Amino acid sequence: MALRVLVTGAAGQIAYSLLYSIAKGDVFGKDQPISLVMLDIPPMLGVVEGVVMELQDCSLPLLKGCIATADVKEAFTDVDACIMVGAMPRREGMERKDLLKANVKIFETQGKALNEYAKKTCKVLVVGNPANTNCYTMMKNAPSIPTSNFSCLTRLDQNRAQAQIAMRLGTTCDAVTNAIIWGNHSTTQFPDVAHAKVNGTPVYEAVKDDDYLKGEFIKTVQTRGGAVIKARKLSSAMSAAKAICDHMRDWWCGTKGDQWVSMGVVSTGNKYGVAEDLIFSFPVRINADKEWQIVDGLPISDFAREKLDITAKELTEERDIAAAFLSA
Numbered sequence: 001m002a003l004r005v006l007v008t009g010a011a012g013q014i015a016y017s018l019l020y021s022i023a024k025g026d027v028f029g030k031d032q033p034i035s036l037v038m039l040d041i042p043p044m045l046g047v048v049e050g051v052v053m054e055l056q057d058c059s060l061p062l063l064k065g066c067i068a069t070a071d072v073k074e075a076f077t078d079v080d081a082c083i084m085v086g087a088m089p090r091r092e093g094m095e096r097k098d099l100l101k102a103n104v105k106i107f108e109t110q111g112k113a114l115n116e117y118a119k120k121t122c123k124v125l126v127v128g129n130p131a132n133t134n135c136y137t138m139m140k141n142a143p144s145i146p147t148s149n150f151s152c153l154t155r156l157d158q159n160r161a162q163a164q165i166a167m168r169l170g171t172t173c174d175a176v177t178n179a180i181i182w183g184n185h186s187t188t189q190f191p192d193v194a195h196a197k198v199n200g201t202p203v204y205e206a207v208k209d210d211d212y213l214k215g216e217f218i219k220t221v222q223t224r225g226g227a228v229i230k231a232r233k234l235s236s237a238m239s240a241a242k243a244i245c246d247h248m249r250d251w252w253c254g255t256k257g258d259q260w261v262s263m264g265v266v267s268t269g270n271k272y273g274v275a276e277d278l279i280f281s282f283p284v285r286i287n288a289d290k291e292w293q294i295v296d297g298l299p300i301s302d303f304a305r306e307k308l309d310i311t312a313k314e315l316t317e318e319r320d321i322a323a324a325f326l327s328a
Helices: 013-024 042-057 072-076 096-117 131-140 155-169 203-207 210-214 216-222 224-232 238-253 302-327
Strands: 003-008 034-039 063-069 081-084 123-126 150-152 180-182 190-192 261-266 279-286 292-294
Touching: 003 013, 003 072, 013 034, 013 042, 013 238, 034 042, 034 072, 042 063, 063 072, 072 096, 081 096, 081 131, 081 238, 096 131, 096 302, 123 131, 123 238, 131 150, 131 261, 131 279, 131 302, 150 279, 155 180, 155 190, 155 203, 155 216, 155 238, 155 261, 180 279, 180 302, 190 216, 190 302, 203 210, 210 216, 216 224, 238 261, 261 292, 279 302
Parallel strands: 003 034, 003 081, 034 063, 081 123, 123 150
Antiparallel strands: 150 261, 180 190, 261 279, 279 292
C-alpha cells in the first residue's frame, strides 16, 4: 500500500529539493510506494502543478500518485506523514512577535485539519520557522494525535555541527557521531560535542582546542543559516532538504546501535531540567516501532547548563506568546 506523504510549502525551494528524494525512496524505504500530496496557497498552485509534471517526468517506480492542492481537507485526509515546510517568513522590519502571530494562525488552521482528517498514527515534522513554536502550536491544535508524533527539525544544525568537526579534522562527516543540538532552532541553540566522538575518539581529545569548541564552533553552527543567506542571497534549501530526509528516515527506520540524533520533541518528562511542555531539541534514540526516547544520563557541565537555560528561556517566551494568540 502506498504511504501518503504530505509536504506543505510545495512550491518553495526546500520542497523542490525534497520531493524527488521522497519519491525516489531515499526516506521511507527503497520498496515503499509513495503517494505525494503537495499543499500550497492558491496563487502558487500553478508552480506546484509544474513540480507535479517534473515528478511524473522523472518516471519513478515508487511514485504512485501526486496531488497538488490548496485545500487543507484534501491535503490532510488519511496522511501517514506530514512535512510542514510552509510558513510565514520573517520580513524586513518584522518583530518576532509579529512573526509568531502570523505563524500561529497558519499552524492553528493546519493543526485542526490534521486533528480532523489525518490518521492518528501520522508522524508530523515541522520545518517552517520558528520551527519549535510552530510545532508546539500544531500539536496543541491536534489533541487526537499523540504528542510523541510531533517533532521539529534540528537535524540541519546537527549536520552542520558534524561537518564543522569533520572539516576541522580532515575526515568524513559520518566519522563524527553523537553531536547534539539542544533547544531552539535559532541562534540560541546549543551545539554540543562534549559527548560526541570522531572515529571512536572523543571530539575534545581529537580536536585539542577547547576554546574553539566552546567558542567559534558554537557560533559558526548557530549562525550558519544567516551565512548561507549572505553568500547565496537565498536561504538554505539543499541542506535543509537533506536534513529533512535524514530526520524522517531515522524516525521511520530507527537509529543504529549506540548512536543518537537530534530532534525537537516535547520536553515533558525530560531529566535535563528543561521546563515542561516545550518543543525542545534533545538527543534521541528511535526504535523499530518509530518510537523515540530522549537519551538520559548524559552529564551536563556548568558551561552546558548555562547554554541550555538560555535556549529554554527563549523557547518559553516564544511558547507563551504563541499560547496567548491561541487563547485569543
